[in-house]
């Protein structure tokens with residue numbers, strides 16, 4: 001299936017047109033109470049998660065516990081609820097955000113039956129946090145607004161489920177994949193090559209998309225689900241993910257449960273259930289504009305899929321791949337990218353090391369020391385008339401985003417991926 005077909009099948013614009021509408025009186029109440037809900041957004045959603053998990057502990061099998069602790073998830077939900085309610089008269093304004101959430105829901109197998117549970121607990125949390133300020137009329141209006149929002153998601157996600165299931169090689173729910181090969185890519189990143197246990201065809205994907213893996217970890221009460229970007233090009237008989245081992249940071253951030261387990265326990269021959277590829281951050285292959293890929297650390301995973309695909313499909317699209325790492329010890333796929341650059345005159349590779357090692361300095365195996373900067377970018381690229389894609393740790397992404405804006409790259413040429421939250425880069429504290 002081509003890029004365009006996948007996008008068209010998933011397009012849900014007509015879904016928005018058929019959405020339920022809100023009674024005008026209730027709409028007025030929503031508009032009037034939006035500021036209060038926004039002010040208490042995170043408080044409400046934090047309370048909501050506690051309340052919901054108490055009543056439905058089985059949902060702990062779906063939600064990422066680390067994101068609850070870091071506050072990512074409550075913030076993402078608060079932003080989503082506020083954004084959806086603020087645009088309830090016309091969802092077309094926030095379509096990209098809704099689509100991103102829908103893709104994530106599809107990947108996590110969030111189903112229509114989950115919506116009433118979320119609704120009941122969200123309204124309960126609004127009531128309990130706002131106290132007397134939440135009159136029965138206000139709660140009634142928010143209940144209806146939630147109904148409208150849930151309706152959009154359910155319809156959109158139904159379409160996404162159908163597409164994932166009916167496309168060639170596609171499937172519903174989880175399918176067992178066998179770890180065919182485990183390859184160390186750097187001191188902290190290891191790749192897993194996954195082949196379907198049934199030996200049948202696998203669904204294609206667009207570079208930039210991800211899969212969800214489901215792991216039952218001994219000693220852990222609940223199942224753990226994680227999304228990992230596919231790090232190789234589509235059109236092969238395997239999926240590849242490349243996972244960074246998240247070691248503990250200071251006293252507050254523990255080691256990543258799933259990434260540590262994958263690195264230390266999962267071996268070649270083991271089976272991992274995964275859902276079909278999903279995600280709205282992907283490479284536009286229908287253009288020949290110069291392509292600039294910029295990654296920091298483990299943010300290189302979707303970029304590797306984009307790079308490998310473009311090299312495979314186009315011999316004349318200019319590709320500039322900029323990767324920032326701490327030093328060569330932590331630089332995954334270094335040899336692979338060097339080989340591509342040496343073998344293809346349209347591939348140009350740039351390396352930034354924050355703290356090059358003594359060996360790196362001796363070998364001069366990098367182009368810039370320190371951090372990515374606009375000045376350096378302007379000196380390194382022949383043009384800003386290009387499509388830019390980037391991914392990396394948040395501070396890195398903020399620097400890149402700001403640099404591109406300052407340079408005057410139009411918004412529609414700037415594409416980025418957050419692992420884990422739905423906000424806009426400018427809004428992240």
Ligand SMILES: NC(=O)C1=CN([C@@H]2O[C@H](COP(=O)(O)OP(=O)(O)OC[C@H]3O[C@@H](n4cnc5c(N)ncnc54)[C@H](O)[C@@H]3O)[C@@H](O)[C@H]2O)C=CC1
Nearest residue numbers: 296297298299324325326354371392393395396417418419
């Ligand atoms: N899209 C996302 O949301 C992503 C999130 N992450 C998260 O970030 C964490 C760190 O990722 P690592 O791969 O360990 O990254 P890292 O610590 O190895 O850093 C990667 C690169 O980013 C640069 N960088 C860091 N702070 C910067 C700043 N303020 N300005 C400019 N450049 C900066 C570093 O110099 C380095 O070259 C991960 O634990 C992961 O959870 C990582 C990649 C993608």
